[in-house]
Amino acid sequence: MNLELAPAAAAFRDEARDWLARNVPAEPLPGVDTPAGAAAHREWERRLSDAGLAAVSWPSEYGGRAAPPLHAVLFDEEYHGASAPIRIGQNGLFLLAPTLLAHGTSEQCARVLPPMARGATVWAQAWSEPEAGSDLAAIRSRAVRVAGGWSLSGQKTWSSRAAVADRAFGLFRSSAEPHRGLTYLMFDLRAAGVTVRPIRQLDGHAGFAEIFLDDVFVPDHDVIGAPGDGWRVAMSTAGHERGLTLRGPGRFTATASRLVRLWLAEGSDTALRDRVADSWIAARAYRMAAYLSLDRAIPPSATKIFWSETDIALHETALEVLGARAEADADWTAGYLFALAGSIYAGTNEIQRGILAQRGLGLPRDMGTG
Amino acid sequence: MRLAPSAEEADFAASLHGALHAAGAFSGPDSGAVYRPRAGELSGAVSGPDSGVLSAWGRLGALGVTGLAVPERFGGAGAPASALVVAAEELGHHAVPGPVAESLAAVPALLAGCGDERIAATWLPGLASGRLVATLTAPPWLPLAAHAETAGVLVWAGPDVVRVSGGRISPGSVVAEDSASASVVAEGPASAPVVAEGPALAPVVERALNLGALVCAAQLLGLGRAMLEASVEYARARQQFGGPIGRFQAVQHRLADVAVALEFARPLLYAGAAALDHPRDVLDAAELNPASDAAGLNPARDVSAAKVACAEAAHRAARAALQVHGAVGYTWEHGLRRWLAMTRVLTLSWGTASQHRARVMTELAKGCDERGT
Numbered sequence: 001m002n003l004e005l006a007p008a009a010a011a012f013r014d015e016a017r018d019w020l021a022r023n024v025p026a027e028p029l030p031g032v033d034t035p036a037g038a039a040a041h042r043e044w045e046r047r048l049s050d051a052g053l054a055a056v057s058w059p060s061e062y063g064g065r066a067a068p069p070l071h072a073v074l075f076d077e078e079y080h081g082a083s084a085p086i087r088i089g090q091n092g093l094f095l096l097a098p099t100l101l102a103h104g105t106s107e108q109c110a111r112v113l114p115p116m117a118r119g120a121t122v123w124a125q126a127w128s129e130p131e132a133g134s135d136l137a138a139i140r141s142r143a144v145r146v147a148g149g150w151s152l153s154g155q156k157t158w159s160s161r162a163a164v165a166d167r168a169f170g171l172f173r174s175s176a177e178p179h180r181g182l183t184y185l186m187f188d189l190r191a192a193g194v195t196v197r198p199i200r201q202l203d204g205h206a207g208f209a210e211i212f213l214d215d216v217f218v219p220d221h222d223v224i225g226a227p228g229d230g231w232r233v234a235m236s237t238a239g240h241e242r243g244l245t246l247r248g249p250g251r252f253t254a255t256a257s258r259l260v261r262l263w264l265a266e267g268s269d270t271a272l273r274d275r276v277a278d279s280w281i282a283a284r285a286y287r288m289a290a291y292l293s294l295d296r297a298i299p300p301s302a303t304k305i306f307w308s309e310t311d312i313a314l315h316e317t318a319l320e321v322l323g324a325r326a327e328a329d330a331d332w333t334a335g336y337l338f339a340l341a342g343s344i345y346a347g348t349n350e351i352q353r354g355i356l357a358q359r360g361l362g363l364p365r366d367m368g369t370g
Numbered sequence: 371m372r373l374a375p376s377a378e379e380a381d382f383a384a385s386l387h388g389a390l391h392a393a394g395a396f397s398g399p400d401s402g403a404v405y406r407p408r409a410g411e412l413s414g415a416v417s418g419p420d421s422g423v424l425s426a427w428g429r430l431g432a433l434g435v436t437g438l439a440v441p442e443r444f445g446g447a448g449a450p451a452s453a454l455v456v457a458a459e460e461l462g463h464h465a466v467p468g469p470v471a472e473s474l475a476a477v478p479a480l481l482a483g484c485g486d487e488r489i490a491a492t493w494l495p496g497l498a499s500g501r502l503v504a505t506l507t508a509p510p511w512l513p514l515a516a517h518a519e520t521a522g523v524l525v526w527a528g529p530d531v532v533r534v535s536g537g538r539i540s541p542g543s544v545v546a547e548d549s550a551s552a553s554v555v556a557e558g559p560a561s562a563p564v565v566a567e568g569p570a571l572a573p574v575v576e577r578a579l580n581l582g583a584l585v586c587a588a589q590l591l592g593l594g595r596a597m598l599e600a601s602v603e604y605a606r607a608r609q610q611f612g613g614p615i616g617r618f619q620a621v622q623h624r625l626a627d628v629a630v631a632l633e634f635a636r637p638l639l640y641a642g643a644a645a646l647d648h649p650r651d652v653l654d655a656a657e658l659n660p661a662s663d664a665a666g667l668n669p670a671r672d673v674s675a676a677k678v679a680c681a682e683a684a685h686r687a688a689r690a691a692l693q694v695h696g697a698v699g700y701t702w703e704h705g706l707r708r709w710l711a712m713t714r715v716l717t718l719s720w721g722t723a724s725q726h727r728a729r730v731m732t733e734l735a736k737g738c739d740e741r742g743t
Contacts, residue, residue, distance in 0.1 A: 277727035288637030295374035357622030
């Protein structure tokens with residue numbers, strides 16, 4: 001039990017910290033889901049990529065530097081500690097890329113990953129449908145075999161970043177079997193037959209969108225894994241979406257630090273002290289769990305429940321410290337609204353508790369979940 | 371950088387689990403056949419001077435547990451905090467009774483560090499072998515000495531003073547029987563002979579108390595793990611409405627929340643050990659990046675965080691376990707009560723959650739002051 005960084009890790013941490021200190025824009029970029037904001041965030045991704053910091057744990061030939069997983073955690077902490085911009089590439093970088101590296105062909109990796117790392121291709125996810133939310137295996141959007149590939153038809157929804165993205169990835173029904181009839185495909189959001197309709201969220205931003213597909217052609221080389229094997233492919237890397245890959249500890253460590261400073265500056269109310277302490281302790285636990293997870297696996301479902309609840313607790317406590325002035329504090333309020341989505345997306349926390357109880361603890365499967 | 375236990379520590383924990391399981395008396399509630407206390411164990415606990423603690427200590431001595439924190443020159447292993455928390459988690463897992471954090475961690479640290487070789491040589495070899503049990507009073511965390519009836523040495527620690535009294539409970543002390551945990555608590559020997567005092571002693575006392583609180587946290591994590599295991603086993607076996615009760619979401623989600631709490635208490639426990647074993651390690655150069663965490667490892671802050679989180683997780687596990695077991699868990703005969711009682715006692719001992727949260731905030735405020743923010 002030793003948290004000392006080896007010289008190489010400390011050197012990397014210092015390099016990232018130094019680069020971020022010199023390069024993070026002094027003024028926040030425009031909103032990521034607006035056209036101007038998307039362009040600015042793509043440019044930011046390109047600069048990260050030029051510095052070799054876009055995806056440090058990827059193989060070098062795809063735009064990474066083959067760094068050990070610890071370095072990705074350290075980078076995440078430095079990134080959030082420096083209040084750097086939201087990663088417009090996050091769906092691709094943290095969700096699609098691990099799937100491709102595990103199940104994709106080397107041709108797919110070589111074609112898809114480098115432009116993803118440079119911010120040249122921005123990816124949206126296309127999982128949910130109007131009738132397939134928590135019950136993801138109820139997907140109805142179809143992939144029909146045609147010459148040289150597949151024809152996609154149907155409707156996807158809650159597709160994060162779809163309003164500004166170039167391409168999307170998701171599951172489509174290629175036969176009637178509930179789980180084994182699904183195929184994992186990548187498709188072009190600018191292709192003929194695709195219509196994207198942004199959805200305004202609770203927080204006012206068009207962070208997600210509906211995608212309508214009408215006979216959209218996808219070539220065979222954009223199928224990940226075998227046709228019909230999409231559920232297994234998706235689930236084998238679903239942990240990335242739920243767990244530490246999607247939400248590193250940096251966001252919560254930085255937020256907890258801000259909360260403690262806020263309470264020390266404002267905090268005459270001793271009644272809130274224990275809540276501030278508990279919120280900080282939770283963020284610290286998540287950070288230490290990230291380090292522990294390098295040597296001891298933590299169930300992704302437990303991770304997802306914990307980070308989402310920690311995020312809400314941190315922000316709710318800050319709002320309470322601010323009291324009625326919170327409504328005039330744009331940062332904490334926006335952070336709170338963002339945090340509120342966390343217990344819903346990437347599989348609701350109720351779905352995660354079911355997975356944890358049944359697959360983690362070995363309780364019997366209920367007919368309704370799993 | 372490795373927060374997980376070493377392979378050697380993991381092997382030690384596994385062998386300790388196996389030995390305690392085989393011994394039967396302290397097997398976890400996951401082992402149905404030996405769930406209940408042995409005949410006589412309970413009556414001995416209530417009426418005699420030995421609540422099963424002395425026989426337990428002999429066994430723990432043979433397993434190399436009682437000597438972990440004792441320096442090698444006094445017959446111990448001189449092991450780091452990491453080894454202690456790994457062992458203490460297993461002791462909690464099996465609800466091993468007795469003043470574990472006092473006798474195995476804090477008192478050895480106090481006596482070895484007090485600077486009086488004669489005192490150290492008098493008591494430490496007995497503690498290392500398990501022949502002798504120690505207990506401790508250290509207000510405000512430990513206003514009373516737990517399991518005083520079994521202790522052969524009572525220590526009283528103030529911020530910069532250590533008093534030691536041999537023999538059983540000292541005259542004039544108040545004795546009360548804590549029926550739930552079947553132990554005896556007593557006011558400590560505040561008038562016992564001073565063996566060391568002065569400002570130089572303060573870091574020794576602070577480290578010893580941090581070590582004790584961390585070992586207590588480790589016991590709580592083990593207790594919580596055992597109660598979750600027992601609850602899962604019971605929920606799989608107990609049939610109602612035509613099937614196991616563990617198929618119901620209300621049961622599944624409650625136990626999942628226990629698992630989450632335990633899963634995320636553990637990293638704080640290990641970080642607390644890292645802070646005690648390597649206090650100079652620094653993860654963040656805070657002066658370069660004021661937005662990041664306030665400081666690197668801080669034993670006071672990190673031990674308190676671990677105690678709060680492990681106690682909360684164990685409490686959650688205890689409440690869920692009793693609820694899932696239903697009426698049978700509420701009986702004296704069922705073994706669950708031992709885990710419940712020990713969880714309650716240890717949650718309130720070695721500093722309450724409120725005391726530890728206050729200490730976390732005090733330490734965080736220092737970090738911000740040092741940075742000038």
